[in-house]
Amino acid sequence: MTDPSELHPFTTLLDLDLDLGALTPVRGEVTERRLADMRGMYQREPADPERLVYQVLPIEVPATNANILCSTTLLHPGQVGDEFHMTKGHFHEVRDRGEFYLGIAGEGRLVMATEDGRSVVEPMRRGTLNYIPGGWAHRSVNVGDEPLVFLAAYIGDAGHDYGTIEDRGFPVLVVHGSGGPAVVDNPRYRSR
Numbered sequence: 380m381t382d383p384s385e386l387h388p389f390t391t392l393l394d395l396d397l398d399l400g401a402l403t404p405v406r407g408e409v410t411e412r413r414l415a416d417m418r419g420m421y422q423r424e425p426a427d428p429e430r431l432v433y434q435v436l437p438i439e440v441p442a443t444n445a446n447i448l449c450s451t452t453l454l455h456p457g458q459v460g461d462e463f464h465m466t467k468g469h470f471h472e473v474r475d476r477g478e479f480y481l482g483i484a485g486e487g488r489l490v491m492a493t494e495d496g497r498s499v500v501e502p503m504r505r506g507t508l509n510y511i512p513g514g515w516a517h518r519s520v521n522v523g524d525e526p527l528v529f530l531a532a533y534i535g536d537a538g539h540d541y542g543t544i545e546d547r548g549f550p551v552l553v554v555h556g557s558g559g560p561a562v563v564d565n566p567r568y569r570s571r
C-alpha cells in the first residue's frame with residue numbers, strides 16, 4: 380500500500396460564483412452528463428439528447444480507502460416530461476461505503492433507495508447536510524429554477540455501480556405536480 384503521507388496537504392478555496400452557480404477551481408477532470416448519457420432513465424425519451432444536464436467537478440486524490448474523495452455537482456434546472464433534471468444515481472460498488480452531501484445553492488431532492496426497495500427522499504438546499512449511509516443508492520434531483528450545487532465527500536475506494544440503477548431504476552420519481560414537486564411511485568421499477 381502506498382504511504383498516504385506522500386500526498387501533499389492542500390487547501391482549495393471554494394469560490395461560489397452566484398451567476399454560474401459554479402465552484403472553482405477544479406482539481407481534475409470535469410465529467411459532463413447529457414441526456415444522451417442517460418438513455419432509458421427518464422420515463423419519456425427526450426427530444427434533445429445533447430442537452431447538458433449536469434457537471435461533476437472533482438477535487439482528485441487517489442481513490443483508496445485512505446482518502447476522502449470530494450467533488451461538486453452542478454445540476455442544471457429543467458425537465459424531461461414532468462420529471463425534473465436528475466443525476467444518473469448509483470450504489471457504491473463497495474456497498475458499505477457512506478457519503479455526505481453539503482448543499483451550496485439551488486433547491487433539490489435527494490432520492491435514496493436500498494436494494495430491497497426501501498426509499499427515502501430528503502430536501503437539498505444551501506446549508507443542508509445529507510448523510511447517505513452505506514447500502515443506499517442515491518440520486519439528486521433539481522426541483523428549482525436555478526442550478527442545484529452541492530459538495531460530495533465519500534470514502535475513496537467506494538466506486539460507482541450505475542448498472543443496478545440502469546437495470547432496475549429507483550422505486551420513486553420526483554415529478555412536477557400541481558402543488559409543486561411530488562414524489563410518485565416509479566411504474567417501471569423492477570423490484571427483486
Ligand code: PAN
Nearest residue numbers: 435450452466467468469531533
Ligand atoms: C456524487 C455523484 C455526482 C453525479 O459525486 O457522483 O453527483 O451523480 P452520478 O454519479 O450518479 O452521475 C457521488 O455520489 N459520488 O459518489
Ligand code: ZN
Nearest residue numbers: 471478517533
Ligand atoms: Zn455516491
